Amino acid sequence: MNLSYPYTAIPQEPSGFLVQFVDFEEGFTEGETLEEAAFNAAEVLSGVIACRIDHGQAIPQPSPAEGRPVALPSVTVQSALLLRQSRGERSIADLARGLDTSWAAARRLEDPNHWPSLKQLDRAARVLGRRLVLSME
Numbered sequence: 001m002n003l004s005y006p007y008t009a010i011p012q013e014p015s016g017f018l019v020q021f022v023d024f025e026e027g028f029t030e031g032e033t034l035e036e037a038a039f040n041a042a043e044v045l046s047g048v049i050a051c052r053i054d055h056g057q058a059i060p061q062p063s064p065a066e067g068r069p070v071a072l073p074s075v076t077v078q079s080a081l082l083l084r085q086s087r088g089e090r091s092i093a094d095l096a097r098g099l100d101t102s103w104a105a106a107r108r109l110e111d112p113n114h115w116p117s118l119k120q121l122d123r124a125a126r127v128l129g130r131r132l133v134l135s136m137e
Contacts, residue, residue, distance in 0.1 A: 001082055001085060001086075002061070002062055003062065003072055003073060003078055003081065003082070004062055004065065004070035004071070004072055005021055005022070005023055005024070005027075005045055005062045005063075005070060005071055005072075005073075006021075006022045006023075006062065006063055006064070006065045006066070006068040006069065006070050007019050007020060007021045007022060007027075007041050007068060007069060007070070007071060008020050008022070008068060009034060009037050009038075009041075009069060012030070015032060016030055016031060016032045016033075016037075017030060017031050017032075017033075017034060017037040018030050019031065019037050019040065019041045019044070021041070021044075021045065021048070021071075022063045022068070023060045023061075023062060023063050024045070024048050024060075026048055027044050027045060027048045028044070029041060029043070029044045034069075038069060038071065041069075041071040042071040042072060042073070042074070045071045045072070045073050046073040046074040046077045046112075049073050049077050049081060049112070050073075050077050050080075050112035050113070053077075053080055053081065053084065053110065053111075053112050054112070059081060059084075059085075074112075076112050076113065076114065076115055077112040079109075079116060079121060080109070080110045080111060080112040080114070081112075083109050083110050083121070083124055083128075084110050086125065086128045086130050087110075087128060090128070092106050092107050092110070093106075095109075095124065095127060095128070098127035098128075099123055099124060099127055106124075109121070109124055118132070118134075
């Protein structure tokens with residue numbers, strides 16, 4: 001699943017860049033350089049998605065980049081979002097039963113502030129009929 005969210009980086013006077021996410025109207029930041037703006041964009045994206053997860057709000061799929069820069073959320077936010085999306089309409093209780101664990105333990109897997117182990121993520125993926133694939137870019 002693609003979690004690369006595009007943003008615009010608009011030069012500001014007298015210096016710096018304003019960053020605005022295409023898919024999140026509340027997702028904006030700035031930076032003095034493009035490198036700083038990109039770093040800040042990833043931080044803001046992680047915060048926006050974590051907040052939406054915490055409040056049970058919808059999280060849109062990323063729009064096509066169409067030549068714009070993209071940001072990825074933090075690893076913990078990515079894992080929480082990927083599990084949430086993979087679970088679909090299945091309940092946390094169903095996931096907990098499949099993992100032979102408690103509801104609270106299964107719920108923690110979708111907590112963007114929790115660091116699940118690779119073993120936990122792999123087991124959850126298998127219960128959901130998926131497979132865990134790691135990538136380094």
